[in-house]
Amino acid sequence: MFNKIKYKNQKGLTILEALMATVIVGIGFIAVFQMVNYSVNSIHMSGERTKANYLVNMIAEGFIGYRDTIGGITREEQDEVYYEGGKAFLGTEADKKECKKFAEYYKNLGVEGSTPCGETGSDVTKIEVKQCANRETFQRKDDYTAINETSTYKDAARNKINKWTKVIEEDQVVKCRSKKDFKSIKIFQMCAWDDYTNDLGETISCDLTNENIYDESMLIGRIQINLNDGRKRKFLYFQADYKIKQSDGG
Numbered sequence: 001m002f003n004k005i006k007y008k009n010q011k012g013l014t015i016l017e018a019l020m021a022t023v024i025v026g027i028g029f030i031a032v033f034q035m036v037n038y039s040v041n042s043i044h045m046s047g048e049r050t051k052a053n054y055l056v057n058m059i060a061e062g063f064i065g066y067r068d069t070i071g072g073i074t075r076e077e078q079d080e081v082y083y084e085g086g087k088a089f090l091g092t093e094a095d096k097k098e099c100k101k102f103a104e105y106y107k108n109l110g111v112e113g114s115t116p117c118g119e120t121g122s123d124v125t126k127i128e129v130k131q132c133a134n135r136e137t138f139q140r141k142d143d144y145t146a147i148n149e150t151s152t153y154k155d156a157a158r159n160k161i162n163k164w165t166k167v168i169e170e171d172q173v174v175k176c177r178s179k180k181d182f183k184s185i186k187i188f189q190m191c192a193w194d195d196y197t198n199d200l201g202e203t204i205s206c207d208l209t210n211e212n213i214y215d216e217s218m219l220i221g222r223i224q225i226n227l228n229d230g231r232k233r234k235f236l237y238f239q240a241d242y243k244i245k246q247s248d249g250g
Contacts (some may be wrong), residue, residue: 072116
């Protein structure tokens with residue numbers, strides 16, 4: 001009897017109390033779902049940044065590892081290359097032409113008036129991706145394999161550039177989300193003076209001047225990858241090569 005008298009005024013929850021409880025529980029679920037979505041995006045972005053680090057390191061190591069590779073020559077022409085004063089040349093004494101090593105060969109791609117010393121030309125281009133790849137072209141494995149087979153060259157320099165082009169332009173590693181996801185590989189030549197004349201009488205124009213450069217020139221590489229609609233950027237600067245200043249013995 002006592003218990004009945006004690007709880008006779010408790011008639012359960014009101015509609016307002018039930019609605020308030022529902023709202024509180026709903027807010028909690030919404031917060032959890034938002035955190036899950038944020039965590040998934042964060043994990044994806046972290047993976048993309050990690051892959052970008054691996055990619056720029058791979059390219060930089062490729063420039064350094066293939067530093068002494070001569071670009072733009074055939075296998076037959078490799079046996080005809082000779083060296084004078086630490087530089088590679090091709091042709092007779094009357095019409096000899098200086099051969100460019102890997103970094104300088106890449107730097108001169110597409111530059112007007114600059115041609116490689118060999119007969120293969122420079123049918124590869126610098127890597128500069130300003131828009132996302134056309135995925136419809138590479139959606140099937142057979143198409144991708146065929147493109148790679150027809151684009152394979154017979155020299156190491158062009159094969160390397162071709163490989164990097166495929167990896168970057170076709171979004172194999174780092175995915176492109178918008179037109180702001182910019183990717184590029186550039187080489188800059190740094191000298192102690194603006195212009196200088198080499199042993200062949202050619203006037204060489206440098207991109208940057210630095211009075212602390214004591215070699216003939218230094219080649220600096222820059223790799224840039226923009227991620228996440230351009231909001232995240234990865235830069236890597238490295239010394240790709242250098243040209244030793246030779247003494248004339250005077």
